[in-house]
Amino acid sequence: MTTPATVLRTAAAPLPGERAESFNASIHKRVALRYWLWMPDDAARPPWGWPLVIFLHGSGERGDDLARVKAHGLPKYAAAGRRFPFVLVAPQIPDGMAWDSDALEALRADLVARLPIDTERVLMTGLSMGGFGTWAYAMDYPDRLAGIVPVCGIGDSDRVERIRHLPVWAFHGALDDAVPIASDRGTVEALRAVGGNVRFTVYPDVGHNAWDPAYADPEMLDWMLAQRRASPG
Template sequence: MKFIKNKFLIVFFWVMANLVALTVMRNQERQEIHAKGLDPDLISKFESITYSRSTPNDKSQIPFHAKFLKPVNVKDHQKYPLIVFLHGAGERGDDNLVHLKTLPQQMATSSWQERFPCYLLAPQCPENMQWSSSLRLNDALEHNLLDQIYHMILDVSTKHAIDPKRIYITGYSMGGYGTWSMIARYPELFAAASPICGGGDPNNVSEYTSLPLWVVHGDADHSVPVTESRKMIDALRKVGSTPEYYELKGVGHDSWSESYKNSSGMIDWLFKQHQ
């Protein structure tokens, strides 16, 4: 009987020790998330995805991480928009967290989800890489992360109640360049796009002249000159396109905060677009 009692106590203390350790780890994780300017309760709504894809011409794989947000209540027989979000250069890495600070975290709040129920896909660019290694359309796509993102979009679209006619893409800074490159390479995939403080190749605008665009840039941006967006807008208008273009007077590089947080602005416009 004494042996059984001792065995029970050993198991009990082992379970309690594990529960304490788990609680400590969770608290540490929450502190780390807070330190990155994130809300742990909002971040917990995202699923983690690790994606890699080899091609017939290149068997090497470039794994990268993403976060995926679902609508709060997915109703039967109803499809929802998908927002693809491309972050800036400062959020590169492999923690699969820091790139959620802006639009992704915002769209996870109850108020935004209630008004704009949607899926959101936020891949994280690996350190020392960039969304668009070149602005030329004839790059070998299998060597580019944008190709990986394209196939990730197709993958989540087949597994979830995503409306294929309402797939949107937006990004800022490096993600703005990535947004311009994505719509040039895969114009048929998107219903609308919003590149913010980025740039692209004006020679490729004929690929997406009919795509609804909401473009934003601060005229005091010293990191990515406003001329990067201006030349894209000029090229689009020359071929008959009518993009929405907003130059924010006196605003520096951070032209995305105002753009994303204005609930009657870009996001509202975005959700009205469909193929």
């Protein structure tokens, strides 16, 4: 778990629309992330703040070129000009790294502290390696989120009881030969066995790229926006 962070930001206060920002924190280890931030039109802001969706990219988008994060999923739509009724944040990790739950928690805490965000409506989604990271963060910090949408990722079946209160909608391609569906199905079934709130969408004729149909599904966004944080107890 994190300790209080010392944060340095290199960007000014965000304006509606797209911004690139940097985040540095001193927890029990050094955290340095660059990320895209997309803000909705401030004129439409709810009095209690916007929902926040944190998007985790896959292994192919790692590196030091932040534009790579826009290749897939919600950032792809946002970069094309689509405006969402939530704050969208898409961090990037360097080559050779994997998603780290403590770093993501430090970022989440900073975002909700300084942006007009409804803390009861923070969600996380990610694809492939980002799907693994989404499952892991939820289990490491089970009281932070309102829901998760892991796409072609796998979670730890031995720890699913930690998130049995958390709404989950998982997506996978039946023909995936990079992240076999059997392992994801095992996570879902383990979560159902402990009374978890989980949906599982399988695309029968799709391989690893389950993210294109998943993020094109308008019902998924409606589902995310309908979730509110529940107590693990």
